[in-house]
Amino acid sequence: MEEKNALLFEDYLQKKLSEDERIAFEKKLKEDADFNEAFLNYKQLSIFLKNKFSKERAALQKTLSQTGEDYFSSQKQKVFRLKPWHYSIAASVLLLFGVFLYMQNNRFSYNDYAFSQTITLVERSDDMKVYKNAETAFNTKNYKEAIRYFNQILKTEPTNFEILFYKGIALVETDSFTAAELVFTKLQETNSIYKNKALFYLGLSKLKQKDYKDGKAILNTIPASAAEYKKAQEILKKID
Numbered sequence: 001m002e003e004k005n006a007l008l009f010e011d012y013l014q015k016k017l018s019e020d021e022r023i024a025f026e027k028k029l030k031e032d033a034d035f036n037e038a039f040l041n042y043k044q045l046s047i048f049l050k051n052k053f054s055k056e057r058a059a060l061q062k063t064l065s066q067t068g069e070d071y072f073s074s075q076k077q078k079v080f081r082l083k084p085w086h087y088s089i090a091a092s093v094l095l096l097f098g099v100f101l102y103m104q105n106n107r108f109s110y111n112d113y114a115f116s117q118t119i120t121l122v123e124r125s126d127d128m129k130v131y132k133n134a135e136t137a138f139n140t141k142n143y144k145e146a147i148r149y150f151n152q153i154l155k156t157e158p159t160n161f162e163i164l165f166y167k168g169i170a171l172v173e174t175d176s177f178t179a180a181e182l183v184f185t186k187l188q189e190t191n192s193i194y195k196n197k198a199l200f201y202l203g204l205s206k207l208k209q210k211d212y213k214d215g216k217a218i219l220n221t222i223p224a225s226a227a228e229y230k231k232a233q234e235i236l237k238k239i240d
Contacts, residue, residue: 005035009042034109108238110208113231115169115201122162134163143170161192168198172205180205196226203232212239 011017012025029036118139121131134149150167153160164183171180184205187198199222206215216239219232 005038006042009039012039013043034111108207108235110204113204113235114173119166121166134166138166138170141173143173146170147174161187161190161194165194165197169201172201172208175208177205177209196222196228200226200228200232204235207235207239215239 119135121135130149130152134146137146147167147170150163153163168180168183184198184202187194203215203218219236222229222232
């Protein structure tokens with residue numbers, strides 16, 4: 001989780017967001033599963049700290065909040081006068097906050113590994129427009145539209161593995177997991193450069209569905225010689 005999100009979570013819990021900011025925040029909670037999960041974890045930590053430190057936590061909140069804002073915005077930190085008993089409490093709060101950030105940064109998040117490159121399609125037919133439309137739709141994350149164009153291309157070029165691969169990615173992004181699995185399974189049966197890529201994104205698709213058992217099993221089959229091996233191993237360490 002990014003540090004700026006932690007400050008945003010705290011502002012939301014303390015009802016410091018404007019009405020527009022609150023609406024945007026709650027909209028993101030509904031649409032972004034990873035953001036929602038990170039917020040729930042932070043909220044649990046906040047409740048724990050409130051119960052543990054009660055009035056002391058409230059007395060320090062303004063100081064800690066300002067210190068955090070100054071630190072994360074790379075501004076010059078202000079010096080605060082704290083009473084002796086403040087130090088142990090502040091240390092505990094900051095330590096727990098640090099543990100929380102460490103855990104968030106070392107846990108699996110689908111968005112950290114999802115396909116994020118822009119694509120440039122190799123045109124293999126006289127119909128250049130459909131390739132350009134497919135490319136533009138995919139790169140602007142209009143995945144449903146991209147799938148429609150990919151299907152048009154695949155009607156005349158069923159063995160165009162490049163298009164088939166990007167179609168699989170678009171299907172995962174639209175949560176069309178069964179269709180994506182069919183695409184990636186087909187690619188695994190080829191000797192194309194997309195064979196191991198398909199294996200990696202099939203495993204990632206399973207993990208997006210919280211199917212950790214099958215996801216781990218698939219990622220474990222990626223050979224060490226594959227370009228995707230390192231990322232697969234990194235994910236496996238995070239979900240073990």
